Amino acid sequence: MVVTRAVLVGCGGISRAWFKAAQEMEGLSFVGLVDINRAAAEEKAAEFGLKDAVLDTDLGRVLQSTQPDVVFNCTIPDAHMPVTLEALEHGCHVLGEKPLADSMENAYKMIEAARKANRIFAVIQNRRYNANIRRLRAFLESGVIGRITTVNSDFYLGAHFGGFRDRMEHVLLLDMAIHSFDQARLISGTDPVSVYAKEWNPAGSWYDHDASAVALFQMTDGVVYTYRGSWCAEGLNTTWECDWRIVGDKGTVTWDGAEGFKCQVVAKSGGFRSEWADVPVAESDPGDKVGGHAGVMRDFLRAVRTGGTPETVCTDNVKSLAMVFGAIRSAQTGREEKTG
Numbered sequence: 001m002v003v004t005r006a007v008l009v010g011c012g013g014i015s016r017a018w019f020k021a022a023q024e025m026e027g028l029s030f031v032g033l034v035d036i037n038r039a040a041a042e043e044k045a046a047e048f049g050l051k052d053a054v055l056d057t058d059l060g061r062v063l064q065s066t067q068p069d070v071v072f073n074c075t076i077p078d079a080h081m082p083v084t085l086e087a088l089e090h091g092c093h094v095l096g097e098k099p100l101a102d103s104m105e106n107a108y109k110m111i112e113a114a115r116k117a118n119r120i121f122a123v124i125q126n127r128r129y130n131a132n133i134r135r136l137r138a139f140l141e142s143g144v145i146g147r148i149t150t151v152n153s154d155f156y157l158g159a160h161f162g163g164f165r166d167r168m169e170h171v172l173l174l175d176m177a178i179h180s181f182d183q184a185r186l187i188s189g190t191d192p193v194s195v196y197a198k199e200w201n202p203a204g205s206w207y208d209h210d211a212s213a214v215a216l217f218q219m220t221d222g223v224v225y226t227y228r229g230s231w232c233a234e235g236l237n238t239t240w241e242c243d244w245r246i247v248g249d250k251g252t253v254t255w256d257g258a259e260g261f262k263c264q265v266v267a268k269s270g271g272f273r274s275e276w277a278d279v280p281v282a283e284s285d286p287g288d289k290v291g292g293h294a295g296v297m298r299d300f301l302r303a304v305r306t307g308g309t310p311e312t313v314c315t316d317n318v319k320s321l322a323m324v325f326g327a328i329r330s331a332q333t334g335r336e337e338k339t340g
């Protein structure tokens with residue numbers, strides 16, 4: 001098998017998920033680890049037994065000396081653009097951590113650079129690679145609840161991170177809601193058109209900035225998606241995947257983000273309320289769209305090796321990013337904003 005040579009940049013907390021996922025992948029070799037804090041690269045090299053990888057604080061030097069095929073970008077959002085541009089200029093394919101970019105302007109620069117370089121640039125959107133969300137999507141595609149009209153999601157967690165997130169602006173929308181918004185696109189099979197949103201920091205918050213938000217999206221095909229979320233909610237927490245309700249013109253399905261599915265469809269109409277029948281949400285074969293980080297990495301490596309387009313390619317993923325920045329803009333202007 002041809003070995004794909006990888007350099008990973010940004011050896012912080014999330015890089016562990018990448019190194020762990022890589023352990024179960026054939027034909028992937030880490031030839032370099034880069035971090036502006038050399039100790040972080042040394043720590044991960046030791047922890048994952050990467051004895052042959054070059055360790056450095058300078059990406060350019062490592063690209064020159066190792067000539068990798070791919071660069072994995074696990075840096076903080078501010079560094080996503082410079083690292084990705086440098087890797088693309090060097091002829092590497094790039095898989096980066098979410099969010100794609102720290103602004104829409106920078107996102108478009110990165111997309112254009114990937115196009116010019118004729119290289120793949122994709123984003124880790126690991127919450128898509130989950131057997132239960134695939135089961136929900138397959139069930140909706142089967143048409144049991146009819147045409148989707150409305151999607152609601154709730155995200156309520158009391159998350160005491162104690163790190164950079166406690167000081168970060170738009171912490172919920174930027175750092176977390178990108179996952180939920182991307183999930184909404186997958187679940188509904190629609191894309192955003194416009195958004196009206198409000199952000200606030202609830203009384204008693206342990207965050208410096210807004211840790212709660214509500215957003216109302218107009219999606220394509222007439223679908224309306226509402227999001228309610230907080231990272232500052234004690235008690236009765238939802239899952240990290242959100243609590244979902246999808247309404248169609250023949251019925252409703254709910255998903256608790258874990259194993260809990262419920263569905264009712266119209267069995268007899270004509271009265272004030274229809275009569276409804278419970279319908280099991282059939283299990284489905286998710287194929288290899290599972291495994292979180294491992295699933296996204298597999299999709300990306302397959303495209304690099306054999307052609308094709310990974311599901312989270314930048315030109316698609318930017319639509320999820322547009323939901324985040326549209327919601328932030330709307331919260332700032334107090335008006336409905338376009339999301340594309």
Ligand SMILES: NC(=O)c1ccc[n+]([C@@H]2O[C@H](COP(=O)([O-])OP(=O)(O)OC[C@H]3O[C@@H](n4cnc5c(N)ncnc54)[C@H](O)[C@@H]3O)[C@@H](O)[C@H]2O)c1
Pocket residue numbers: 009010011012013014015034035036037040074075076077079083097098099124126175
């Ligand atoms: N997909 C997920 O579920 C998930 C979960 C957590 C974090 N993330 C994302 O992963 C990214 C990193 O988050 P983290 O929690 O690992 O942060 P972190 O602060 O723990 O690690 C970031 C690392 O990048 C290094 N770094 C920063 N700028 C750099 C540069 N220009 N060149 C080289 N190294 C640089 C830092 O020194 C640090 O070691 C963020 O974009 C975050 O949103 C994703």
